[in-house]
Amino acid sequence: xxxxxxxxxxxxxxxxxxxxxxxxxxxxxxxxxxxxxxxxxxxxxxxxxxxxxxxxxxxxxxxxxxxxxxxxxxxxxxxxxxxxxxxxxxxxxxxxxxxxxxxxxxxxxxxxxxxxxxxxxxxxxxxxxxxxxxxxxxxxxxxxxxxxxxxxxxxxxxxxxxxxxxxxxxxxxxxxxxxxxxxxxxxxxxxxxxxxxxxxxxxxxxxxxxxxxxxxxxxxxxxxxxxxxxxxxxxxxxxxxxxxxxxxxxxxxxxxxxxxxxxxxxxxxxxxxxxxxxxxxxxxxxxxxxxxxxxxxxxxxxxxxxxxxxxxxxxxxxxxxxxxxxxxxxxxxxxxxxxxxxxxxxxxxxxxxxxxxxxxxxxxxxxxxxxxxxxxxxxxxxxxxxxxxxxxxxxxxxxxxxxxxxxxxxxxxxxxxxxxxxxxxxxxxxxxxxxxxxxxxxxxxxxxxxxxxxxxxxxxxxxxxxxxxxxxxxxxxxxxxxxxxxxxxxxxxxxxxxx
Numbered sequence: 001x002x003x004x005x006x007x008x009x010x011x012x013x014x015x016x017x018x019x020x021x022x023x024x025x026x027x028x029x030x031x032x033x034x035x036x037x038x039x040x041x042x043x044x045x046x047x048x049x050x051x052x053x054x055x056x057x058x059x060x061x062x063x064x065x066x067x068x069x070x071x072x073x074x075x076x077x078x079x080x081x082x083x084x085x086x087x088x089x090x091x092x093x094x095x096x097x098x099x100x101x102x103x104x105x106x107x108x109x110x111x112x113x114x115x116x117x118x119x120x121x122x123x124x125x126x127x128x129x130x131x132x133x134x135x136x137x138x139x140x141x142x143x144x145x146x147x148x149x150x151x152x153x154x155x156x157x158x159x160x161x162x163x164x165x166x167x168x169x170x171x172x173x174x175x176x177x178x179x180x181x182x183x184x185x186x187x188x189x190x191x192x193x194x195x196x197x198x199x200x201x202x203x204x205x206x207x208x209x210x211x212x213x214x215x216x217x218x219x220x221x222x223x224x225x226x227x228x229x230x231x232x233x234x235x236x237x238x239x240x241x242x243x244x245x246x247x248x249x250x251x252x253x254x255x256x257x258x259x260x261x262x263x264x265x266x267x268x269x270x271x272x273x274x275x276x277x278x279x280x281x282x283x284x285x286x287x288x289x290x291x292x293x294x295x296x297x298x299x300x301x302x303x304x305x306x307x308x309x310x311x312x313x314x315x316x317x318x319x320x321x322x323x324x325x326x327x328x329x330x331x332x333x334x335x336x337x338x339x340x341x342x343x344x345x346x347x348x349x350x351x352x353x354x355x356x357x358x359x360x361x362x363x364x365x366x367x368x369x370x371x372x373x374x375x376x377x378x379x380x381x382x383x384x385x386x387x388x389x390x391x392x393x394x395x396x397x398x399x400x401x402x403x404x405x406x407x408x409x410x411x412x413x414x415x416x417x418x419x420x421x422x423x424x425x426x427x428x429x430x431x432x433x434x435x436x437x438x439x440x441x442x443x444x445x446x447x448x449x450x451x452x453x454x455x456x457x458x459x460x461x462x463x464x465x466x467x468x469x470x471x472x473x474x475x476x477x478x479x480x481x482x483x484x485x486x487x488x489x490x491x492x493x494x495x496x497x498x499x
Contacts, residue, residue, distance in 0.1 A: 004203060005176065008034045009495035011194050011207045012488070013181045013247055014214035015039075016046030017477055018460025020164035021117075021484030022211045022491070024124055027171045029492030034205075035173060036196060038180040038214070038242045043280070045161035046215050047239035047432055047461070048477065052284040053153035053160055054131060055481075056474035057114040058087045067119050068128045068151055080136070080143040082150050087111050089148065093472045097314055101261070103465035105441060110466065110475070110482050117482045118151070124167040127154035134344070135313075137395040144395045147313035149474045156283065160477070181246060184210060184254045184456070191254065191455030208498050209455050209491035212445070213484055216433035216461040217245030218265065219277065227262045227435060235324060236270050238286070238429040241277040247462050251437045254456060255447040260464025262435030266471050267320025269296075270429025272330050272353045285346040288426050289316050292412050293342060293394070294335040295382060296426075297367075298326040301375030303382065308401065308411035313473035317431070324428035332367050332425055334379075337418045342394075353425040363421045381405065383415040432476065436464030443487030455494070457487040 010026040012019045015037035023033045037044050059065050062082050066072060090111040094102045122128060130136075131152045136143040153160040168175065178198060185193035185204060193206040217223035218237055223245050225233035252258060274286040291307045292315075298304050305322050309315055323331045332355075335343065347354075355366045360379060364372035385402035386409075392400050394412060401410045437445050437458055444452040460480040467475075 005205045012211045016048035018480030018484035019213035022488030023173045025485045025488030026492035031492040031495045033173045035175045041177045049157045049161045050239035050278045051157035053156040054474035085148040097470040098468040101468035147311040208495035211457040212247040213459040214247040215243030218430045220244040235428045237277045239278040257438040257448045259438035261468040264434040266317045266431035269426035272425035272427045290343045293339040296331045308409045317471040320428040332423045334423045355423045358419045386413045434467045442490040457491045459484040459487040
C-alpha cells in the first residue's frame, strides 16, 4: 500500500492564499489535511505570491481597520483620512465594474464576510498594514486614502504566502511540492480522491473531500487562445507558470458546470520586455499603473482609452486588454516634468523599457514603433483640449478633463508640454482568468444539473461568476480567502461527518 501521502480526510489542490485558507479552515473542523503544490518549493504559492498584497475589505471607519492593523499609532490615525468602504459601496463597485453581471449571492458573501475573514486570517498569523505607500495621497501633512483600498498584507504576496504556510505547518497541514494533481477519483459519482504525478510516479490519494484551489488557465497559452481569443496566446503572464487550468479540466471532467466569464480575464499594462512569466525578484514592479497622470498612445500615435475614466483601482484590470487590441499589441505611456516625480515606484526599477528626452519632437522619434507625425499631431490636439481652468487634484475624481476629443480624458488631465519627458512601453500582462465553475453558497462544486457534486469543493480563481469584464483592485486575494475559508469549513465538516 502506498502511504506516501498518508490517509488525509481532506486534500487541497494548490498552495496559494485560497488553498491555505481552505486547509486551515478544514483543520478547524478536526479534519486531517494535506496540500498538493505543482510548483517546487522556491516557486510555491501560485499567483498569490506574485501579488502586491492589497486586499479590498469593507470597513465602516477606522475602528474596523484597527481590528486588522492594531499597531496603527495614534498619530497615524489622527493624520489619516481613511474614509469608509461600506458593504453598500463595495457591492456598488462589484455591480458597476462587472456591468451588473456578478452573481449577487456570491458577491454578497464576498463583501459581507470580507472583514471577518481577514480578522480570522490575522488570528492565524497573517499580518496586515495600512496601504500608505500605494493608496494614500499626502495633502497638507495628512494622508487621504482613495479608491476603497486601505489594507495590504505585510510583505506583499510573498509575506502572505510565507505566513500562511507557517500557519499550515503549525496546524500539521503538510504541503507536498512538485506534486501535480491530474485527475479526480470518483466512486459512483462521489469524489473520493485525486490522482497525482510526483516526479516520474503516479499516486492515487484517497480522501473524503477534495478542495480545488489551484488557479485558472492564465498560464496556458492554448487555453487563452481558445477562450479569450486571437493573440491572447501572445500575452505575457504576470504570475506563476503553473496555473494551467488543470483544476478546471478535472472539475469539468467530473461533471462540473462551467460558470462565469470564460472569455474574460484580469489583464494590465505590463512592461513590454518583461519575461513571459512572473519574476519573483522584480515581483509586481513590471506593472505600470500611473497612466491616469499622463496619456497612452498606440503605434499610430493615437490615444485609445480614457486614462482618467476612474481611479486606477477600477480601470487597470481591463486596460491590459485594450493594449493587446492595439496594432502590434503595445502602447507607450507618456508623462511630462509636472508629474514625473509623482510616478509610482515601479517606474524607477532597473528592468524597465523607458525613453527620457528634453523635447516633444525628440520624444516623437524615440518612441519605437510609433508614427512620429501622428504622435505630435495627437499630443497637440490633446493639449489644446485640456480644461486647464479646473483645479488638478489626484486624491479625488477632479473633473479636470478634455473638451472635443473623440476619446476624452475625464479626470486628471494635464498638458504634455513641459520637458523633460518620459515614456514607458507596455504590453498586456494577464493576471488571472474569470471563467470557473459554479459553486454553492457553501463552496461545493455544482454539476450541470445544478446539484452539488459530493466530495468536491472549489475556491480562488476556480470560482466562476464573480468577475465580468473588469474587477475592483484588491478583490482577488479577498475572494480567495473568503471562499477558501468557506470551502475548507464545508469540506472539513463533511469529512468528519462520515467518520
